Amino acid sequence: DCGIVKPKGYNVSWHSNPEIEKHHFGHSHPMKPWRLTLAKSLIMSYGMHAAMDTYVSRPASEEEMEDFHSKDYLEYLRTAKVAIPDDSDPKDYNLGGSDCPIFEGLFNYCAMYSGASIDAARKLCNNESDIAINWSGGLHHAKKAEASGFCYANDIVLAILQLLRKHPRVLYVDIDVHHGDGVEEAFWSTDRVMTVSMHKYDALNFFPGTGDLDRTGPDSEGNPGAHHAVNVPLNDGIDDDQYTWLFKHIVGMCVDRFRPNAIVLQCGADSLAGDRLGRFNVQVQGHGKCVEYCKSLNIPLLLVGGGGYTPRNVARAWAHETSIAIGCADTIDPIIPKHTPYRSHFRHDTLFPTLEQILGDPRPNRNSQKKIDEIVRSITEQLRFVNA
Numbered sequence: 001d002c003g004i005v006k007p008k009g010y011n012v013s014w015h016s017n018p019e020i021e022k023h024h025f026g027h028s029h030p031m032k033p034w035r036l037t038l039a040k041s042l043i044m045s046y047g048m049h050a051a052m053d054t055y056v057s058r059p060a061s062e063e064e065m066e067d068f069h070s071k072d073y074l075e076y077l078r079t080a081k082v083a084i085p086d087d088s089d090p091k092d093y094n095l096g097g098s099d100c101p102i103f104e105g106l107f108n109y110c111a112m113y114s115g116a117s118i119d120a121a122r123k124l125c126n127n128e129s130d131i132a133i134n135w136s137g138g139l140h141h142a143k144k145a146e147a148s149g150f151c152y153a154n155d156i157v158l159a160i161l162q163l164l165r166k167h168p169r170v171l172y173v174d175i176d177v178h179h180g181d182g183v184e185e186a187f188w189s190t191d192r193v194m195t196v197s198m199h200k201y202d203a204l205n206f207f208p209g210t211g212d213l214d215r216t217g218p219d220s221e222g223n224p225g226a227h228h229a230v231n232v233p234l235n236d237g238i239d240d241d242q243y244t245w246l247f248k249h250i251v252g253m254c255v256d257r258f259r260p261n262a263i264v265l266q267c268g269a270d271s272l273a274g275d276r277l278g279r280f281n282v283q284v285q286g287h288g289k290c291v292e293y294c295k296s297l298n299i300p301l302l303l304v305g306g307g308g309y310t311p312r313n314v315a316r317a318w319a320h321e322t323s324i325a326i327g328c329a330d331t332i333d334p335i336i337p338k339h340t341p342y343r344s345h346f347r348h349d350t351l352f353p354t355l356e357q358i359l360g361d362p363r364p365n366r367n368s369q370k371k372i373d374e375i376v377r378s379i380t381e382q383l384r385f386v387n388a
């Protein structure tokens with residue numbers, strides 16, 4: 001390894017299970033659990049595992065998953081058979097289409113990534129970890145009784161429910177390029193969870209089509225959830241400077257007003273430049289700055305993965321963010337170690353591939369300063385109603 005040691009008096013735990021990586025959504029499907037193998041390869045070749053408490057996670061029990069999901073949905077998910085989709089089945093819970101196919105071992109896959117997030121949250125609750133990491137989680141679109149956008153079980157909601165057993169208030173922050181609709185909906189009517197999502201927003205042409213600036217919580221009089229949903233709708237091509245400035249400014253204001261006892265950061269890597277589905281121009285550095293900022297707040301922090309459809313860039317971002325968590329980002333060699341398994345995958349861009357340099361055609365930045373100012377003005381106004 002690279003001589004990385006455990007930081008003194010600061011515990012980072014890494015929750016994973018190699019079983020998860022072996023599942024396949026199907027040939028042309030953009031979601032590749034194998035990207036986790038690639039991320040693990042980087043994390044381990046740098047020797048970062050030596051600086052963390054590493055846990056092989058166990059599958060969540062059905063009872064644990066019932067904390068959020070309905071019994072009948074879980075039953076359907078557990079018994080769903082790989083078959084020609086039956087379009088006439090009215091109660092298919094959105095399973096079996098092209099976004100959420102039924103594949104071999106589906107239920108086990110869901111139980112495993114959920115178990116890892118639940119375990120990670122429990123480590124934070126009993127103060128055994130300062131930062132807990134589950135790169136296989138972050139599946140923010142799943143609903144109580146419905147699969148959506150490559151997500152079947154909502155491990156984030158399950159983890160936040162664990163955190164709420166101990167902590168009065170949890171802040172959820174989502175930097176996936178898509179709107180974190182499933183988490184927002186789950187905690188829509190409570191003032192114990194504030195949800196913040198930054199995303200590409202286009203009601204008609206970008207999934208899932210929700211998350212406009214004025215969707216701030218329930219409108220009904222006296223509902224405690226009012227003002228506790230923060231949405232940051234963005235346009236194509238946003239760059240590192242704009243993105244990290246907005247992140248720090250908005251998350252900073254949310255922490256000041258809401259005073260969370262724990263933070264969950266969904267680190268979806270489809271917000272990176274060159275992503276197969278994403279539209280942004282964020283670099284590994286900028287993406288990592290979001291993690292660095294959350295760490296600097298010194299509040300128990302859960303890091304989960306999420307989207308990310310250009311595997312070599314996903315692996316880079318999550319390895320870099322692991323190095324930020326353990327505090328060695330500035331000391332490791334930027335050039336990917338020679339002995340890294342699958343190193344050839346990172347050679348796409350340069351002969352000496354680095355951890356941070358990604359390739360992505362620079363998209364024109366369609367985010368005007370005027371629009372950014374309007375977002376900040378509106379959210380500042382919204383947060384005046386939050387007083388924890």
Ligand code: V1S
Nearest residue numbers: 028029030098099140149150176178207270277306307308
């Ligand atoms: N964008 C996009 C996209 N691409 C696909 C897709 C492509 C090929 C396949 F073989 C299967 C699916 N689906 C979508 C989106 C869903 C994006 C989910 C993002 C998930 C996350 O990163 O936030 C978290 C893990 N679905 C759609 O746009 C829906 C359709 C409306 C259009 C595409 N077709 C395939 C389904 C219906």
Ligand code: CA
Nearest residue numbers: 174176178198
């Ligand atoms: Ca998001």
Ligand code: ZN
Nearest residue numbers: 176178270307
């Ligand atoms: Zn996404």
